[in-house]
Amino acid sequence: MDWFATGDYTLAREILQRGIAAIFLIAFVSAHNQFPALLGDTGLLPVRRFTAVVPFRRAPSLFHWRYSDRMLRALTWAGSTLAATVVLGLAQLGPAWLPMLVFLLLFAGYLSIVNVGQTFYSFGWESLLVEAGFIVAFLGSNAVATPLPVLLFLRWLVFRLEFGAGLIKLRGGREWRDLTALFYHHETQPMPNPVSWFVHHLPRWFHRGEVLANHAVQLGLPLLLFAPQPVASIAAGLIVLSQLWLVVTGNFAWLNWITIVLAFAAVDDASFRWLGGLILPGLRAAPPGGSTVPGEQPLWFVVVVLAVVVLLLVLSYWPARNLFRRRQLMNASFNPFHLVNAYGAFGTVTKERFEVIVEGGASADPQDATAWRAYEFRGKPGDPARLPGQFAPYHLRLDWLMWFLALGSRDTAWFEAFLARLLQADPATLRLLAHDPFAGQPPRFVRARVFRYRFSTPAERRAEQVWWVRTEVGTLVPPVTLPPE
Structure with a gap:
């Protein structure tokens, strides 16, 4: 044998x-x-x-x-x-x-x-x-x-x-x-x-x-x-x-x-x-x-x-x-049991980093700039002064999808539901985050803005104590609130 x-x-x-x-x-x-x-x-x-x-x-x-x-x-x-x-x-x-x-x-x-x-x-x-x-x-x-x-x-x-x-x-x-x-x-x-x-x-x-x-x-x-x-x-x-x-x-x-x-x-x-x-x-x-x-x-x-x-x-x-296919599939399964799959990653590398920053507003007036506070995720970049963390081999699924969202993913049904859960201050959803700026209370509005992020230079790091430098580039979701009951 x-x-x-x-x-x-x-x-x-x-x-x-x-x-x-x-x-x-x-x-x-x-x-x-x-x-x-x-x-x-x-x-x-x-x-x-x-x-x-x-x-x-x-x-x-x-x-x-x-x-x-x-x-x-x-x-x-x-x-x-x-x-x-x-x-x-x-x-x-x-x-x-x-x-x-x-x-x-x-x-x-x-x-x-x-x-x-x-x-x-x-x-x-x-x-x-x-x-x-x-x-x-x-x-x-x-x-x-x-x-x-x-x-x-x-x-x-x-x-x-x-x-x-x-x-x-x-x-x-x-x-x-x-x-x-x-x-x-x-x-x-x-x-x-x-x-x-x-x-x-x-x-x-x-x-x-x-x-x-x-x-x-x-x-x-x-x-x-x-x-x-x-x-x-x-x-x-x-x-x-x-x-x-x-x-x-x-x-x-x-x-x-x-x-x-x-x-x-x-x-x-x-x-x-x-x-x-x-x-x-x-x-x-x-x-x-x-x-x-x-x-x-x-x-x-x-x-x-x-x-x-x-x-x-x-x-x-x-x-x-x-x-050997010219249009090689990446990470594909050929049967519903996921046996003997095709693998691969990062066929292209993005040259700019965009991040979606989700914020809640405490004021009845969504134009009140002082009332907006950011939700912080566990793994994805947010606060420029926060050092990126180590989480692998644990998988932060919500954070990964936020990366794809910033790349322009068309699969947004989950994100729309996520914003609704924030407006409801859903405890299970909030536990997925690193920081809830409203301490478990529902905000009046939520919005999502898009920023371009880059690593700070060593000089910027020494002078400003930040790991990231960011610039706002647009709005993904304008201020929204729950419809009246």
């Missing part, structure tokens, strides 16, 4: 299972905290309206049967608990079917959330988590050796993720081809973090080097994931390092962290021992403790794994074809 199972990837399996489970844990906690306000019974885009017009076959979800906020919270608690059992290594102590069952339940539970999440769950890393959760379900437990076909398919997932993103950039904006993309990206990315200001002000030759390194990693290394060892491990290690740089310089929810976890599918135990030997020389000669020696695998396990891999290979036709 050496062709099917191996004892050389024991640590990789531990990282894959525990890492994906940890991201599921974060995703379910995020849903518990945000889903009811965004999509619940009184949310901005209620699930019940969605399921009334979209059939189950197009968006399979438990919530087609019934939705309530209580049911949603029960699902998130159950998902968090199941994910925690894998993070702690408990599920892996049982028979091979136990982690399989746990991950399939996580997959089904989170798929139920994603498929009714509408624009708030339309991000590529949602499909990525669903797909990864399904695949790692078939890695087995400590009772069996690690199945090689599953590891190879996980490498194919990383290949699609990285190579697809690289092709999107080459086919996208000219800034990726003339190496100027990162002159702007650190400033205009959806949600800068505390390091972004400092990296933005590094020399331009450094930013050109960033783009070159990005092209090398995304277009050159993915193929090497299928090379013999230690080449595959080296390629995976370089991908991990590139993702860690993205972690340090931005807030991209769990996209970078899940890519890091998945890359370990190409790292064998010998590479871990070599790395351990560099850190602690005494570990270099240590035996591969805990490795499972390939032997007789349960027949049912072999049959199930091979059947699943064949299914995934068949489903791979559509994303593989997409890689």
